[in-house]
Amino acid sequence: MKIAIFANKRAKSQAVKKKLYQKFVERHFVIDDKEPDVVVTIGGDGTLLSAFHHYEDKLEQVRFVGVHTGHLGFYTDWRDDEIDDLVISLQSDNRQSVSYPLLEVSVKYADSPRRERYLALNESTLKRNSATMVTDVYIGGELFERFRGDGLCVSTPTGSTAYNKSLGGAVVHPNLEVLQIAEIGSINNRVFRTLSSPMIVAPNDWITFRPGKGSDFVLTVDSESYHNRQICEIQYKVSKRRIYFAKYRHTHFWRRVQDAFIGTEDENRMDL
Template identity: 55%
Template sequence: MKIAIVHNNEEKSKEVTKKLRVLLKKNNILIDENQPELIISVGGDGTLLSAFHRFSHRLNEVSFLGVHTGHLGFYTDWRDYELEELVESLMLEQEKSISYPLLDVKICFWDDTPDKHFLALNESTIKRGTRTMVADVYIKNELFESFRGDGLSVSTPTGSTAYNKSIGGAVLHPSINAFQLTEIASLNNRVFRTLGSPIVIAHTEWVTIELQESSDYSITIDQLDIRPDNIESIQYRIAEERIHFASYKHMQFWHRVKDAFISED
């Protein structure tokens, strides 16, 4: 097995990475940063997101595993003090894989600029500077609503516990092959009306958001923040690709949710 390690710049993560490298070398496990089969993320959920985007072009060939150096995260099964147990599990070669849906994002432009495609593990948001964002929302090419407000958020099931939850979106189990559209401070009055509730879109459908012509839109795709000019529309659908996690020790999703938002210990 060939392994790549991605870590953040926290001192604890650097120390854990150093110990992990020693253990891997001791057990004759090859570290290959260019053509790995398994990517181990050391840090938090943000570190794993970075690892995902770094290797997103090889999703059919790699799986991911997270080691958390802080509080328990949604993408990390192992803690920093479990390195020996982790390496022992790698040696047994009894890996099982669990996969989660990803978001396909296509940005189209008013001019002749080629469309841009991205993959998101968590979410994508659209906002418009300091002005009200005006957009038409289409589901499967049929106009669903005309939106006015601060913006829109589109999330995967695993991303539903992130920004989506903070703006009133539902928490979706990652086994659900769907994505979620949630409004950000929509304007609802006698003139402007939207559904005002999060909606869950099936993997067989897609959402297109057509925007007014302007140069002050901000689009986030996970940790990426882009501000391209002349955006005409953004299309969202469930991607054909999926992310695979090596589940040597997999924590049940609702346990993660309880631990993150409810448990006090």
């Protein structure tokens, strides 16, 4: 098995990386950063997002394993004090995996005849820097509304627990291959109206944004941002590609939600 170790720059993560590297070498794993079978990330969800984009062109051959060196994340199943167990699990690997849907982002710029395509694990947003953003929103090719406000967010099911949730969006189980649109600071009055509610869009539909003229729009795809180009149109749809996680000890999705936002029963128990 060929292993790549992808860690953030924090001292604790680097120390775990060094220890894990030594254990892999001792057990005769092949360390291969270019063509790995499994990518072990060390840090948190942000580190795994970076690893996802680093190996984006190899998603069909790579499985990810997340080790967290801080708080439990949605993509990290192992703690930094469990790396011995992780190595044992890798030694007895049976190539099982669990996969999550991804978001395909297709952008038509005014200065290019070809569309540029991006892939998101969590979400993509469209915002405007200097003025109210005015954007026509199409669902399945049909005009739905003209949005006015600060911006719009389109998220995947796994990304529904990230920025989308802070915008009041619903938490969606990743078994549902859907998209979600959440508004960012919409303007609603007697003149301008939007739905003013998050929307779950079916996988056979697609979402299209056609913003007004201007080069000060900012497009984000996960943690990457693209700006200073006039956007004619953005299309969002559920990608045919997926991300795969090695299924050694994959935490149930709703347990992740509980751990991240609610805590355990013992932590929340109150004396009556």
